[in-house]
Amino acid sequence: MTFTFIILAIFILFIIYPLVLVLYKSFLDPISNKITLSYFIKFFSKKFYWSTLVNSFKVTICATFLSVAIGLPMAYIMRSIKISGSGILDILIVISYLSPPFIGAYAWIQLLGRNGALTKILNSMFHTKLNGIYGFAGIVLVFTLQSYPLVYMYISGALKNLDNSLNEAAESLGCTGVKRIFTIIMPLVMPTIFASSLLVFMRVFADFGTPMLIGEGFKTIPVLIYNQFMSEVGGDDGFAAALCVIVITVAILLFFIQRFFANRNTYSMTALKPMIAKKTTGIKNFFAHLFVYFVVLLSIIPQVVVIYTSFLNNNGGQVFTGGFSLKSYKATLFAKDNSVIMNTYIFGLMAIVIIVILGVLISYLTVRKRNLFTSLLDTITMFPYIIPGSVLGIAFLFAFSRKPLLLSGTALIMIIAFSIRRMPYTIRSSTAIIGQISPSVEEAAISLGASEIKSFAKITVPMMMPGVLSGAIMSWVTVISELSSSIILYTTGTQTLTVSIYTEVIRGNYGNASAYSTILTLTAILSLLLFFKLSGKREISI
CATH class of the missing domain: 1.10.3720.10 (MetI-like)
Structure with a gap:
């Protein structure tokens, strides 16, 4: 004891x-030392401030959805189809996840920034002037490519415990590959999808490095918190504390929502007949390899770019x-x-x-x-x-x-x-x-x-x-x-x-x-x- x-x-x-001090400072008037809601009123009454919360939700929801949309089929393909070089691909996927998101943002600036290598090529080929990767689309791209490996690793682990006899039974009844994913695989791994989605959501929602680097006019709430607390001119500790309370409240609500849905969709699985990757041929094999290689290539590009430019x-x-x-x-x-x-x-x-x-x-x-x-x-x-x-x-x-x-x-x-x-x-x-x-x-x-x-x-x-x-x-x-x-x-x-x-x-x-x-x-x-x-x-x- x-x-x-x-x-x-x-x-x-x-x-x-x-955390109690943050909560206290968010309600404390620094002049009168009285309890006040002025910081929260300031946030919700001015679009400049509350729009950052809306922007954060837009980026986070899109990045989370796309991470699941990529991570789920990646995990299923790698578990069910023999992909050449799968061991190396697994390592590359993990490496892309372990790298901080803002490094990915910096690497994509090198490629698709206004003076990026690929931007110059595209501008020369099509006689146009692209504005680069900056803004909402760029932020979502960076977060998606950096977050889908987390979904992939979680679902890959869950598929190990999946009894493949369920899959085979569905196939024998005429259920196609895509339909099996939605009717058999997804319901069984739904708790894992919820868990990995929450981790992706929280990671993206809390990150400020990526939107700070490539967001430009598209500001998120972590950027606002950082600027309010660290700014040498006009910094406001009390307002920053109120922003922190808002973020904590959102995070806790999301956590309990995820727990609620995960508990309602929990299944006990025993892999009497585990999934085994099988060698396939024809168009199915071609598109499976194309999809996996293309996704891994995109996700590993930031590491290749930074290593190359370092020399x-x-x-x-x-x-x-x-x-x-x-x-x-x-x-x-x-x-x-x-x-x-x-x-x-x-x-x-x-x-x-x-x-x-x-x-x-x-x-x-x-x-x-x-x-x-x-x-x-x-x-x-x-x-x-x-x-x-x-x-x-x-x-x-x-x-x-x-x-x-x-x-x-x-x-x-x-x-x-x-x-x-x-x-x-x-x-x-x-x-x-x-x-x-x-x-x-x-x-x-x-x-x-x-x-x-x-x-x-x-x-x-x-x-x-x-x-x-x-x-x-x-x-x-x-x-x-x-x-x-x-x-x-x-x-x-x-x-x-x-x-x-x-x-x-x-x-x-x-x-x-x-x-x-x-x-x-x-x-x-x-x-x-x-x-x-x-x-x-x-x-x-x-």
Whole structure:
């Protein structure tokens, strides 16, 4: 019980307390110090402000729908038809997902911006003047190509548990391939579709890097929050807090709606006869390969572009002058003050240590020691799962910018933010692992004289470790790619790779941005290979 209270106190301090302060500031008049609704009235009474919320919904709904429309058939095709090079394609899909969305936005600017390589070719061929990828369509394109892999991985995992005899029975009754997807496959994987759609929705809804880079006049609410809080001229903490409350309310409502529909459409499946990819021929095989290769090509283009441009010769990182050179790496990787790379790795590793230790303890307490307090702990630890990173960053600055809890500007606040943000994923995976370990194993150790703590440390933890470590590697990749909270909390001394990439793009230093992006991409690839080595898998399904 002592451990429960200590961990509960930590999460109350770093989740509940900051969020309560955000709520308080959203209703506080800074002049009279009285409770007021003026910030919310300001938001809903001016189209300039509330239209950003509408824009966010437009982008998010479209990107989520398109991600499902691509991810579902991709997963079904890869599970049912033998696709040449499927192992490599799986890895490429995962790599495209692990890359931050704003890198995709930057890469597409290089291709389809007003002066992009493809834009110049199209303008020359058709004697026109295209305005580039900017605005609503560009944002949706970037988010869709970066988010569909999440839907693909979730549904691919669900299809593993699908009994293929249902599929074969439908086929024997004359049900065509497309009809089978809508009448058999989709209803059975509907809870998975809801779960992955929620993750896509929340990720897109909370992201500000992509709309900031290519949105131009099309502003979303994360961009508005960032501008209101960080603006050197006209910044308004109270109004930013009110915007955060609106976003949190929307996120919580969406979370409970998803849970409601998922619980109503839950099925128990046992794959007595699992789906096996079969070799096909003719037009079906041709279009299956064409669809998969085309989607993977589009999704991996950003990584190819940033790696390619990182080796282009440039003038100070801004203007590419033709030919190839290592100037971008000399200005970044071999710079005298190269703390951003070390910061990224050190902060990430420290965050992963915290995530693994607390994640294992929390999952053990919530499964083996279920009571009112562990149930409360389980609920609180899920909050960062649905709260955008920028909101958490602002909440941290409200809470920890004065003594005795003066953490703002330090590396510690970055590490804590990373840990809190990624904790729910490790807790959920660890909870699933513990659920598969019989309590009788621990009881046997206790009956032989071992203490409860010793039994947990010597028996339970080693049995959990393979799964926990594999999950930790994937959490590590998401931690080093974190931008939303980092951009709010960083200082010159605590800058990370993602922040550096973003700031270099904003400054127009595309060479430097490409070099930093390449380092981040290679780190993700090496981490993915390590995941495969430790887990013994050759694919990732959730």
